[in-house]
Amino acid sequence: MTSPLEDFQELAELAERIAHLAGAHVLSLIGGDNARLALRDTADRKTSATDLVSTADHASEAVIVAQLAIARPRDGIVAEEGSTRPSTSGISWVIDPIDGTTNFLYGHGSFGVSIAAVRDGETIAGVVYDPLRRETYRAARGFGASCNGRKLTIGSPTPLAEVLLGTGFHYLASRRRRQAELLVTILPEVRDIRRQGAAALDLCYVASGRLDAYYEAALQPWDRAAGLLVAQEAGYVGVDLDLGGELDGTLLVAHPDLLEQIRDLIVRANELHR
Numbered sequence: 001m002t003s004p005l006e007d008f009q010e011l012a013e014l015a016e017r018i019a020h021l022a023g024a025h026v027l028s029l030i031g032g033d034n035a036r037l038a039l040r041d042t043a044d045r046k047t048s049a050t051d052l053v054s055t056a057d058h059a060s061e062a063v064i065v066a067q068l069a070i071a072r073p074r075d076g077i078v079a080e081e082g083s084t085r086p087s088t089s090g091i092s093w094v095i096d097p098i099d100g101t102t103n104f105l106y107g108h109g110s111f112g113v114s115i116a117a118v119r120d121g122e123t124i125a126g127v128v129y130d131p132l133r134r135e136t137y138r139a140a141r142g143f144g145a146s147c148n149g150r151k152l153t154i155g156s157p158t159p160l161a162e163v164l165l166g167t168g169f170h171y172l173a174s175r176r177r178r179q180a181e182l183l184v185t186i187l188p189e190v191r192d193i194r195r196q197g198a199a200a201l202d203l204c205y206v207a208s209g210r211l212d213a214y215y216e217a218a219l220q221p222w223d224r225a226a227g228l229l230v231a232q233e234a235g236y237v238g239v240d241l242d243l244g245g246e247l248d249g250t251l252l253v254a255h256p257d258l259l260e261q262i263r264d265l266i267v268r269a270n271e272l273h274r
């Protein structure tokens with residue numbers, strides 16, 4: 001079983017190599033607008049009419065799973081588009097083959113490949129790769145986080161009124177309604193809101209300073225595992241807020257000195273609109 005700390009970095013290196021292969025493959029599938037439109041036209045719906053999955057998502061997942069089967073045949077797989085394999089090593093890989101599928105299919109820039117290694121419920125290595133921007137966010141537990149090899153370090157806390165706050169909306173209409181209601185209270189209190197459409201990148205952007213904080217309800221393990229480790233290893237903190245009902249399990253990630261204020265704002269917004 002892998003246990004020495006240095007192995008976490010090897011896992012991160014492997015995740016990076018595989019994310020680059022998958023990202024290159026995804027880009028090769030959208031050579032022109034027509035290819036992208038064809039992918040969109042043939043996309044399936046998953047949990048709701050708004051929740052798309054294309055052949056590119058499946059193709060990216062196939063690349064990642066095949067590479068992991070060669071490099072780490074005893075590790076488990078938990079992947080968004082359905083690939084699963086039990087672990088006999090104690091390590092499993094949590095995979096979002098394209099995070100930001102809607103952006104990808106509509107020609108918006110923000111999408112990425114997210115790959116994390118998890119052991120005993122703890123993420124030990126993670127990579128989020130944005131193939132259009134050619135940005136690789138990478139973290140290994142205990143070894144810090146980087147973007148394209150540049151170490152990510154925590155900045156100063158931003159006053160609440162100047163916070164650029166990222167969030168996202170779930171695919172279920174009833175949960176979206178609650179998420180929109182909270183924004184009525186939150187938006188006037190901060191600099192602005194960003195709904196970028198790729199949770200894994202949102203988390204990395206807290207680490208790199210493109211967002212001051214980020215929150216979202218009901219993320220799946222593949223949306224958050226790698227990006228959360230990147231944010232944590234850069235010095236930011238993540239908490240799961242129990243807001244009740246459809247907003248239970250709302251992840252909030254922020255500077256440690258800002259966390260309480262944003263948590264209070266979200267909790268207040270939730271109580272006002274319950």
Ligand code: IPD
Binds near residue numbers: 099102216218
């Ligand atoms: C979605 C994106 C989106 C977030 C959703 C996710 P997908 O992932 O990360 O930003 O708001 O909660 O499900 O479907 O593009 O992999």
Ligand code: CA
Binds near residue numbers: 098099199222223
């Ligand atoms: Ca996702």
Ligand code: CA
Binds near residue numbers: 080096097099100101
């Ligand atoms: Ca996805």
